[in-house]
Amino acid sequence: MYTPVSALTVRYPVYGPDNYNGFIFAGIPAAAGAAWNLYAVHYGEQGPRQSVLVANANQPAFSPDGRNIAFIRNGELYLMNADGSNQRCIMHNGEISHPAWWNSTLR
Numbered sequence: 001m002y003t004p005v006s007a008l009t010v011r012y013p014v015y016g017p018d019n020y021n022g023f024i025f026a027g028i029p030a031a032a033g034a035a036w037n038l039y040a041v042h043y044g045e046q047g048p049r050q051s052v053l054v055a056n057a058n059q060p061a062f063s064p065d066g067r068n069i070a071f072i073r074n075g076e077l078y079l080m081n082a083d084g085s086n087q088r089c090i091m092h093n094g095e096i097s098h099p100a101w102w103n104s105t106l107r
Contacts, residue, residue: 012025012026023041024040053084064101
């Protein structure tokens with residue numbers, strides 16, 4: 001479903017690595033009681049394409065190789081493939097925020 005960016009409150013824009021060809025961001029519709037979602041915007045021959053990648057989630061972070069995205073849902077840390085598949089909770093804490101990746105090739 002397409003929601004114009006102008007109708008969203010946007011936070012946490014994250015550009016993907018070169019092989020991702022787009023970016024993701026957390027957005028919340030202006031409707032009362034709406035939840036944060038992760039949106040993906042991909043660039044292609046017909047221009048940018050926007051879609052909901054994950055519902056009820058925010059604070060995305062790409063892995064250094066671009067194959068995975070960490071994100072927060074209800075204060076817990078989740079991991080998924082960059083296409084939104086294989087979502088799984090990897091840390092049950094309830095107070096996690098702002099995930100980041102460590103690139104072991106940087107020393």
